[in-house]
Amino acid sequence: MSSTVLVVDDETEIRDTVADNFRKRGCTVLTAANGADALRLVNEQKVQAVVTDVRMPRMSGLELLDQLKGLPGDSPAVVLMSGYADVTIDEVYHRGAEALFHEPGSRHGRKASAFGAWRNVFVAA
Secondary structure, three states, X not given: OOOEEEEEOOOHHHHXXXXXXXXXXXXXXXXXXXXXXXXXXXXXXXXXXXXXXXXXXXXXXHHHHHHHHOOOOOOOEEEEEEOOOOOOHHHXXXXXXXXXXXXXXXXXXXXXXXXXXXXXXXXXX
């Protein structure tokens, strides 16, 4: 059975790159451009894992994490990605995230490279 992964990022190019990596590995992939749209999708469909950017309009990745962890029943595994030093690993772990990736360098390299480590977190989900 294929796992369903929700990829959330306000930058279309990054969202598509990360989503394509999961599709290539046989996952069913949903996408959203912000946390509010992502929360709606999680409420409509069973999602095993969410990989989300931290900084987004309408609802940030941290706000999304808090909302997901407050849902009744099993919440999906959540991994946060950020190119900024505005959130700490201790903060995201305390809030219930599985991992945080601070990605240096180009947008393509940082988000796509996070997939390798993220894959290990979500495979068990």
